[in-house]
Amino acid sequence: MKLYTEPELSFEQQNKIGVLLVNLGTPDAPTAEAMKPFLKRFLSDARVVELPKMLWYPILYGVVLPLRPKVSAANYARVWLKEGSPIKFFTEKQTAGVRERLPSSLFIEYAMTYSEPSIAQAIAKLKAAGVGRLLVVPLFPQYASSSSGGALDKVFKELQQQRNQMSVRTVSRFYNHEGYINALADQIHHYREQHGMGDKLMFSFHGIPLKQHQAGDSYPNECRATAKLVAEKLGLSEQDYVVSFQSRFGRGKWIEPSTQTLFNQLPRQGVKKLDVVCPGFVSDCVETMEEIAISGREEFYAAGGEVYHYIPCLNANADWLDALVDVIKENLLGWLKYDLEDLK
Template structure:
């Protein structure tokens, strides 16, 4: 009923506010990430590494991307969903779609699937550096709000680790930055429908903060690897209005990591962790000996 009738028109209006000359911000940012990551990894490993991207919902889809890589002779596949924190509706859904595609094939490549990287040191470092870089230019604020995409509370009750992983990401970043306990908050955005979702809600929190004396906030969305509708419009525009209308004086959105150099380095580190044993050239005696030594074999 009401969601189907109203949500598409609202989304269309929101997209018009954030559309770029190159197209959808999500698509543009993802393309830039893939290109930067390809250059980074190939500079380190040559043409042994092929980097392509796929969209869970949209084009290029998982099936066509996998087929294209197989057509190019790929026999080892590392899949990195760009969801740092594991969630069934996101990471799990990506795995389901990948498994469904591979299940229709007569032959499948060796597969490694990266389920999460919410606490990877390089990812935490990239987030911390993005906050420091932003504050170096704009100064700090009364509160730093970590806003993650929400999900129904029922997912947590059924054992989904997403809520806990979001809080761990926040904790590791604030420890890295040395922030006081009263200097930050963790909230959850993008809820819809009548069911209870993960709390506290971002919009309700931002509406209430001015009443408790908080006059300036900076909001960052660590669960989004690239800026999109939910960050640029929902956080950058809609929630800004909520905060200012409630009496807030300064509201700033810290952009996603997108294709920043620190982010590309972090994603490369996550991938290289999962490429262990696949990149060594066993035809090279020196490489073979080094690998054997690392594994504890006698020289």
């Protein structure tokens, strides 16, 4: 292991506080050429695909990477913004919003686990600015080994190579944080006030393989806890909402119920008007904008549904940014001289 050469800064200059927000990542463009290296980085991570390399790599390099980039690029092309990738655009806006709400003495950056700006690039930038105390906040409310775990692995890998290591704190989850729950409930309430209320509200979270949950990943439990807390804020009964899991990949068994399966079943069960929200994503992205807002609508209507509303992610919602800042402040106590009363 090779250690980095440190910036030429004095001890006092290396004691600043930084905050690193981390999201998943994105291809640089909605093309197969740009999609392939992004998928390669993502699907090569043992946190994402928990198979021995000798079994998985022949499939990855022989089947997935030759075929999948074209399909995925077409999905990205359906939702690509004039500003570029949706997830990158909204993460940048969130980072700017956090900067505006925190003291200028703090250094706020964002990074992507599987694209640029990379975690290594962001940490190097913070280090060069004199940051010696770092708070890392993966932007995944519910902890999953394949999302928050993968992001934090890369942070710890960078620490291993630092000669003069930073002090680091991490926020592995905030699925039940009051500010996040309130912002989410208000987002849903205001949307339904403007567009009408469906027969049922679907909370669709990204899925994970069942084996990961059975091995100890608490993700689906945290997803259901988030949905329950939001439903209580909205005054919904258990019959008024459903929790489901989307984005299956491969042939293995994933946690149930499947979002896509419910799109086909619910109309036959009398649910003709459906509202869908994706609380596991704080930024709209291809999984929400294409898979749910576009393809999900098509599947629901094809199955006999009549009214379908996709409720956007929190994105740059002011209440959400206030909540994210509260998460940051609460985890900086002792580094920043805040009293608990100041956080209310």
